[in-house]
Each structure stands twice: as C-alpha cells, then as structure tokens.
Amino acid sequence: MRTLADRLIGIFISxxxxxxxxxxxxxxxxxxxxxxxxEGLYNAQARYFRQWLIFGLDLFGRKIPIILPGGYLxxxxxxxxxxxxxxxxxxxxxxxxxxxxxxxxVIILLVGQLATDMLSHETQMRFTEGETKSYSESPRNYxxxxxxxxxxxxxxxxxxxEKLLARGGEMKIDNLxxxxxxxxxxxxxxxxxxxxxxxxxxxxxxxxIAVSFDFRPLAETKTMDDKNVPTALIExxxxxxxxGDWMISGWASDEAxxxxxxxxxxxxxxxxxxxxxxxxxxxPQFVSADGKLFKFTLRPTxxxxxxxxxxxxxxxxxxxxxxxxxxxxxxxxxxxxQTGENxxxxxxxxxxxxxxxxxxxxxxxxxxxxxxxxGRAPSSVLQVVRNPGWIxxxxxxxxxxxxxxxxxxxxxxxFISKRKTK
Amino acid sequence: xxxxxxxIRQSSRGGLCxxxxxxxxxxxxxxDVKVYHVAKEELPSAPPNVMAAPDQSSMTQPAQPQxxxxxPSGWQEKTLGQMRVASxxxxxxxxxxxxxxxxxxxxxxxxxxxVNMWREQMKLPAATNAETExxxxxEAQGKLFDIASAEPLIDGKFRARILVAMLTSGGTSWFFKxxxxxxxxxxxxxxxxxxxxxxxFAETATIxxxxxxxxxxxxxxxxWTVPPGWQEAPPAQFLFAKFVIANASGTAAVNISTLAxxxxxxxxxxxxxxxxxxxxxxxxxxEFSKMVSSMDVAHGKAQIVDFTGTDSKSGKPAxxxxxxxxxxxxxxxxxxxxxxxxxxxxxxAFMKFxxxxxxxxxx
Numbered sequence: 001m002r003t004l005a006d007r008l009i010g011i012f013i014s015x016x017x018x019x020x021x022x023x024x025x026x027x028x029x030x031x032x033x034x035x036x037x038x039e040g041l042y043n044a045q046a047r048y049f050r051q052w053l054i055f056g057l058d059l060f061g062r063k064i065p066i067i068l069p070g071g072y073l074x075x076x077x078x079x080x081x082x083x084x085x086x087x088x089x090x091x092x093x094x095x096x097x098x099x100x101x102x103x104x105x106v107i108i109l110l111v112g113q114l115a116t117d118m119l120s121h122e123t124q125m126r127f128t129e130g131e132t133k134s135y136s137e138s139p140r141n142y143x144x145x146x147x148x149x150x151x152x153x154x155x156x157x158x159x160x161x162e163k164l165l166a167r168g169g170e171m172k173i174d175n176l177x178x179x180x181x182x183x184x185x186x187x188x189x190x191x192x193x194x195x196x197x198x199x200x201x202x203x204x205x206x207x208x209i210a211v212s213f214d215f216r217p218l219a220e221t222k223t224m225d226d227k228n229v230p231t232a233l234i235e236x237x238x239x240x241x242x243x244g245d246w247m248i249s250g251w252a253s254d255e256a257x258x259x260x261x262x263x264x265x266x267x268x269x270x271x272x273x274x275x276x277x278x279x280x281x282x283x284p285q286f287v288s289a290d291g292k293l294f295k296f297t298l299r300p301t302x303x304x305x306x307x308x309x310x311x312x313x314x315x316x317x318x319x320x321x322x323x324x325x326x327x328x329x330x331x332x333x334x335x336x337x338q339t340g341e342n343x344x345x346x347x348x349x350x351x352x353x354x355x356x357x358x359x360x361x362x363x364x365x366x367x368x369x370x371x372x373x374x375g376r377a378p379s380s381v382l383q384v385v386r387n388p389g390w391i392x393x394x395x396x397x398x399x400x401x402x403x404x405x406x407x408x409x410x411x412x413x414x415f416i417s418k419r420k421t422k
Numbered sequence: 423x424x425x426x427x428x429x430i431r432q433s434s435r436g437g438l439c440x441x442x443x444x445x446x447x448x449x450x451x452x453x454d455v456k457v458y459h460v461a462k463e464e465l466p467s468a469p470p471n472v473m474a475a476p477d478q479s480s481m482t483q484p485a486q487p488q489x490x491x492x493x494p495s496g497w498q499e500k501t502l503g504q505m506r507v508a509s510x511x512x513x514x515x516x517x518x519x520x521x522x523x524x525x526x527x528x529x530x531x532x533x534x535x536x537v538n539m540w541r542e543q544m545k546l547p548a549a550t551n552a553e554t555e556x557x558x559x560x561e562a563q564g565k566l567f568d569i570a571s572a573e574p575l576i577d578g579k580f581r582a583r584i585l586v587a588m589l590t591s592g593g594t595s596w597f598f599k600x601x602x603x604x605x606x607x608x609x610x611x612x613x614x615x616x617x618x619x620x621x622x623f624a625e626t627a628t629i630x631x632x633x634x635x636x637x638x639x640x641x642x643x644x645x646w647t648v649p650p651g652w653q654e655a656p657p658a659q660f661l662f663a664k665f666v667i668a669n670a671s672g673t674a675a676v677n678i679s680t681l682a683x684x685x686x687x688x689x690x691x692x693x694x695x696x697x698x699x700x701x702x703x704x705x706x707x708x709e710f711s712k713m714v715s716s717m718d719v720a721h722g723k724a725q726i727v728d729f730t731g732t733d734s735k736s737g738k739p740a741x742x743x744x745x746x747x748x749x750x751x752x753x754x755x756x757x758x759x760x761x762x763x764x765x766x767x768x769x770x771a772f773m774k775f776x777x778x779x780x781x782x783x784x785x
Contacts, residue, residue, distance in 0.1 A: 014642075124523075134461075135460075150459060154459045154460055154461050155459065155460060156457065156458075156459055157457070157458055157459070157460055158455065158457050159455065159456045159458070160455050161454070163453075164455070173455055175457045210655075273662065273680065304458070304460055
C-alpha cells in the first residue's frame with residue numbers, strides 16, 4: 001500500500017502535473033494579456049502574476065466567478081515539479097547529460113525570475129544641470145516623511161509608505177512624539193488653486209498648503225502614460241491633543257508633477273505668476289511637537305545611495321535641419337566619499353553606467369534648443385535599475401542551449417555510428 | 423532507491439522552504455515604516471573649501487523680501503545654489519578664493535546648535551556658549567561668528583575660516599556666510615562687514631527671491647504709471663501687485679490680480695467684493711447691469727462697479743471701486759478700497775493708472 005508521502009512524490013514527479021501547469025500558465029498569460037486592456041500593465045501584473053491565487057476575473061466588462069492559480073503558485077509548483085523529477089530520475093550517465101543540463105537551465109530561469117520579481121527595483125534620478133543627487137525616487141510609490149534635525153550634521157527621516165496611509169486609521173510610530181490619523185486618502189488626485197477672484201468653498205483645512213490649494217479625488221489611472229498622485233488629509237495628535245489637520249499631497253513634492261503644473265499655469269498666466277502660485281503648493285509644512293520641529297511631506301519614495309551624481313551637462317542633439325533626435329547624453333560626476341572615487345561619466349543610449357550593483361540608463365531629457373528658448377534649465381532623468389538576478393536568464397539560456405546541443409549530438413553520433421555498422 | 427527517496431523528501435522540504443521564503447519576501451520590507459538618518463542635502467557635494475550652511479532648502483519660505491547690496495570691489499556674483507538668494511566669489515592676486523552666500527531659513531532659535539555645526543565642520547569641539555561680535559546688517563543689529571580651524575582642512579595644507587553673520591527678522595533668520603582659507607578670509611573680514619552694512623531688504627514679498635518686482639517685467643519695463651502718493655506694498659497671496667495710499671484723509675489700498683479666462687465673471691466678483699463690504703449679493707442680472715459703468719482702455723472696455731458699505735474686517739465705513747479689464751484671454755481685476763474720502767480723492771488717479779497699463783510688459 002502506498003503511503004501518503006509516496007503519493008505526493010508521485011504527483012510531484014509526474015509529467016501530467018507539468019502539462020497541467022503549462023496549460024494553466026498559457027491560460028494565465030492569455031487572461032493577463034487581455035486584462036491589461038482594462039486594468040493597465042501594473043495592475044494586471046499585480047493581480048494575475050504576482051499572486052498565489054486569483055479570485056474571480058474581470059474580462060470584457062464581466063465578472064467571472066472562478067478561482068485560478070496565480071503566477072507565483074504556478075511558478076513555484078513548476079519548480080517543485082522540475083526539481084522532484086530531476087532528482088527522482090537522476091542518472092549519472094553521459095547519455096543523460098544533455099537532459100540534466102536542460103533541466104538545470106530551466107530551474108535557473110524559474111528561480112532567477114522569482115528573484116528578479118522579489119529583489120529588483122526601478123527608480124529614477126531627476127536633476128537639472130549643476131544639481132547633485134545621492135538618492136533616486138520611485139516613479140510610482142510615495143512615502144509620507146517626517147524629518148527633523150538630529151543635532152548632528154544630518155537629519156532623522158521617518159518614512160511611512162503610502163500603502164499604510166491608504167489603510168486609514170491611526171498610526172503611532174515609535175520615533176515620532178505624536179499620532180497620525182488619516183482622515184481621507186485619495187490614491188489619485190488633482191490640485192486646484194484657490195484663486196481669490198474665484199468663488200471658493202471653505203478650504204479643506206486651514207493649515208499649510210490647503211490655504212492656497214484645494215484637492216479633489218480622481219479615478220485611479222491605469223495607463224502607462226499617467227500616474228496616480230495621492231493626496232491625504234491627516235490629523236496630527238500630540239500628547240495634549242490635536243495639533244491640527246493638514247493636507248499632504250504628492251503634487252507638493254513630486255518634481256515631475258510640479259514642473260507639469262508650473263508649465264500649465266505659465267501658459268495661462270505667465271511664468272512669474274506660475275512660479276508664485278506653485279511656490280504656495282511646494283511650501284514646506286511643519287509641525288512642532290515635544291520641543292522639536294518636524295518637516296513633513298508626501299514625496300516619491302526615495303532610495304539613498306552611498307555616492308552622489310552631479311549632472312554636469314545634458315545634451316540633446318538633433319540631425320542638422322531637422323527635429324529628429326540624434327543623441328541624448330548626460331555627463332555626470334560620480335563622487336563616492338567612502339571610496340574616494342571622483343570621476344566623470346557619460347551616460348547615453350546603450351551605454352549605461354553600471355555602479356554599485358545599479359545600472360543607470362538615460363531615460364528622459366529636457367535639453368537642447370527648445371529648452372533654451374523657453375528659459376528652462378536643462379535637465380535629465382536617469383532610470384536606476386537594481387536587478388541582482390540579471391545574470392540568471394543568460395546563464396539559464398546557455399545551459400538549455402548546451403543541453404539541447406549535447407542531446408542532439410549524442411543522438412546524431414549514435415545514429416551515424418549505427419548506420420556505419422550496418 | 424532509498425537515496426532517491428531521501429533526496430525527494432529533502433527536495434520537497436526545500437520546495438516548501440522556497441515557497442515559504444518567497445511568501446515572506448513578498449510580504450515584508452515594502453510596507454514597513456523606516457527610520458534612517460541622511461546628511462542634510464547639498465552638504466555631501468560641497469567641495470571641502472565651501473562650508474554650506476545647514477541645508478533645509480525645503481524650509482526656505484516662499485515669501486522673502488528681496489535683498490539689495492553694494493557689491494564690494496573684487497567680489498563677483500555667482501550662479502545661485504538651490505537655497506541661496508545671493509552668492510559671490512572672491513579671489514585675490516595669489517589665487518586665494520573665498521565663497522560668500524546668503525541663505526534665509528525659518529528662525530528656530532537653535533543658535534548654539536548651528537554654531538556647533540560650523541565648529542564641527544572646522545573640526546573644533548562643541549561649545550556651550552557662542553562667542554559673537556555685533557555687526558550692522560541692513561541697519562539692524564546682527565551677530566557675527568568668526569570660527570577658524572586649528573588644523574589644515576583645505577587640501578590638507580591650509581587652515582579654514584568661516585565668518586557667519588546672522589540677522590533674525592520677521593520669522594526668518596538670514597545667514598551671510600564667508601568661507602575659505604583662514605588668512606584670506608581674515609583679510610576680507612572688514613570688506614565683509616562693510617558688505618553687511620550695505621544690505622537692504624526691499625519689501626516685495628511673495629515674489630520668489632531673485633525675480634523682478636511684480637509691477638515690472640523681467641526686463642524692468644514698467645507696466646503702469648504709478649500716481650504720486652501711492653506706495654508699492656508686498657502683494658498678499660496671489661495678488662499681482664498692491665499699492666497703499668495713506669494721507670491726512672485716511673487710508674486705502676489698490677489690489678491687482680489676474681486670471682486666465684473670465685476669472686469667474688463680473689457678477690461673481692462683484693458679489694465677492696460686496697461681501698467684503700458686508701453688502702448682500704445681487705442675484706438679478708437686470709439689477710446688476712444698472713450698477714455697472716464702463717471706461718475705455720487700450721484694446722477694449724473696462725467694467726466698473728462702485729459700492730459703499732462697512733469693511734467686514736475693520737468694521738469701519740468703506741468704499742470699494744472694482745474694475746475688470748479683459749485682455750488677451752486674461753482678466754485683470756483692480757480694486758481700490760478704503761476710507762471713503764481717500765477713495766473719492768484717488769478715483770481719477772486710479773482710473774488713469776488702469777488706463778496707463780501696458781500689458782505687454784507684464785509678460
């Protein structure tokens with residue numbers, strides 16, 4: 001009589017499981033691809049691929065009540081199936097070496113993909129000429145930060161991810177002498193300037209940026225071209241009661257969005273007025289508690305690096321007599337105080353900077369003649385990618401290819417020698 | 423076979439571990455509150471002979487008076503850094519250099535901390551009392567800190583010196599800082615003190631530091647001909663310009679703002695103005711049209727309303743003349759409001775002022 005363990009082993013090593021899992025994987029890719037139309041790339045990835053189980057589908061405007069295995073479950077089971085079969089059928093013979101190599105390659109591909117998904121991240125470094133940055137920012141996620149002078153030459157930063165704010169309710173954080181109550185949270189929002197000559201309603205709060213700006217919720221955007229800019233109404237409660245209500249918004253600290261807003265206002269009212277208006281949106285907000293001053297803002301999530309980059313020159317050249325871009329190029333100075341490194345690097349198309357486990361690609365640029373004419377300072381955006389598993393697809397593919405060639409050669413040599421003996 | 427079974431058991435355990443690990447990975451780290459310490463911005467990038475003040479660039483207030491000064495000979499203006507409102511370089515014949523910067527920060531009263539931060543930059547131990555000298559800054563009394571390093575900090579060869587003058591005014595602490603090689607900065611001290619004396623604050627608040635006053639275009643061309651007796655004042659939030667009039671008869675103010683399109687329309691704005699005088703809003707268009715007069719202005723007609731009531735802020739009787747000028751897809755709002763005798767006296771000057779506008783210079 002077979003034990004439960006034997007049965008389980010039987011299932012895990014069976015080819016039937018492989019076929020079923022492959023069928024589910026095909027189905028998932030099909031559903032995930034269709035879902036991108038309505039839900040956008042990131043939402044579809046999160047809902048179908050970065051999931052263990054999928055509860056219900058939304059396709060073509062209809063809800064389908066069904067439970068399906070998600071990308072994580074299919075991938076993990078495939079890996080378990082492959083490893084189990086590999087070990088169970090393992091034979092140390094020259095004849096099988098091709099098969100072993102192919103299996104090893106596929107295992108590396110699966111594990112590498114999982115590692116990439118879990119460990120990689122993409123951020124952006126945005127700077128104008130002459131500006132130095134030692135951090136990069138998330139293009140999609142925001143954080144509420146409270147920074148305070150810690151007495152030395154540095155400041156203490158307490159970072160609360162946007163996802164915690166979205167949950168609402170009260171938060172008591174060890175390093176802050178107050179409680180934060182999230183009264184409203186909008187995943188996506190829009191600011192509007194409280195012009196004195198317009199019929200304004202009462203402000204959302206009477207502190208900080210809310211005096212000059214109203215915010216309203218917007219539907220969550222799902223396209224790749226737009227981004228969700230969150231806004232929240234928070235109350236800060238000290239030991240002796242409420243310290244006040246404040247609006248916090250990604251619009252107040254996201255350089256890309258501020259730039260877009262300023263451009264919009266300057267088209268309506270001129271550059272000077274636009275600068276004046278946006279300065280009221282970006283004015284820092286402070287709260288004083290326990291004898292300390294805390295500056296707070298909702299900003300794109302930052303990742304600090306132990307080195308800094310200074311944008312020396314942003315070049316956007318075009319083919320003579322046309323507007324066709326010829327070259328986007330950022331000349332940066334890399335400074336690392338820990339290692340004493342101080343050198344200039346050029347980053348351009350297909351020539352990224354690889355440094356400290358990160359890859360800096362040229363991503364966006366606002367430079368060249370058109371920028372000069374509008375009086376804007378030339379600026380550049382680098383995409384900063386960290387992917388510790390970047391080598392695995394190459395390694396996996398090499399192993400699979402080597403395995404296929406070996407397997408084929410064995411059969412070919414065997415076939416030829418058989419023919420010769422005949 | 424037993425070995426295979428053992429391996430399978432091990433591997434299924436491994437698979438389970440992997441599954442659990444990946445579950446844990448996906449669940450942790452991304453949604454946690456983090457606490458970390460970072461250098462104040464700009465400091466890491468500052469070259470060793472430029473000691474930046476505590477960068478709290480984000481703490482810079484949006485509304486600052488404009489700064490004026492007499493540039494000492496040998497000083498050269500430099501491009502402004504992120505938080506500086508003025509920046510200079512000084513070089514002597516021997517190639518010695520010093521850097522001068524003016525930085526406004528919200529007044530925090532943490533003077534000793536700041537001094538200790540500069541002492542730390544000079545590799546000096548912290549002090550409990552800040553030694554100061556008195557200097558004149560913009561006709562007011564300010565403090566001067568003179569801190570010199572004991573060891574060679576510049577290129578490992580020269581000692582460094584930092585002169586910081588501080589003036590707290592209207593919730594803002596102004597820092598005037600000279601840094602450079604010890605002997606050179608010491609030789610420039612008298613010039614630096616003279617420079618501090620020459621500082622003047624021009625009250626043009628809400629305009630970002632460095633930009634031109636609102637009544638002038640970027641190239642300095644005037645938009646209006648300002649009548650005598652009108653004093654330009656810092657415009658309140660979102661006003662384009664403001665003037666105050668004060669004489670023996672009382673006081674009044676002229677507010678000017680502009681907005682794209684119709685800016686809410688004449689009736690809505692007239693009702694807003696009526697609200698400021700404690701008057702009830704007008705709902706009937708016919709009734710309202712009787713209250714509106716018009717005046718010729720360049721490229722069109724301006725509409726005028728004239729109301730008398732009680733200033734809702736001061737509780738005193740007041741008169742308000744509002745003029746709305748549509749201009750190239752924009753609407754300009756002019757408001758003369760104040761004591762009735764002053765408004766009556768200034769009415770003609772106000773209208774001429776509006777007619778004198780050259781909106782091309784406002785861009």
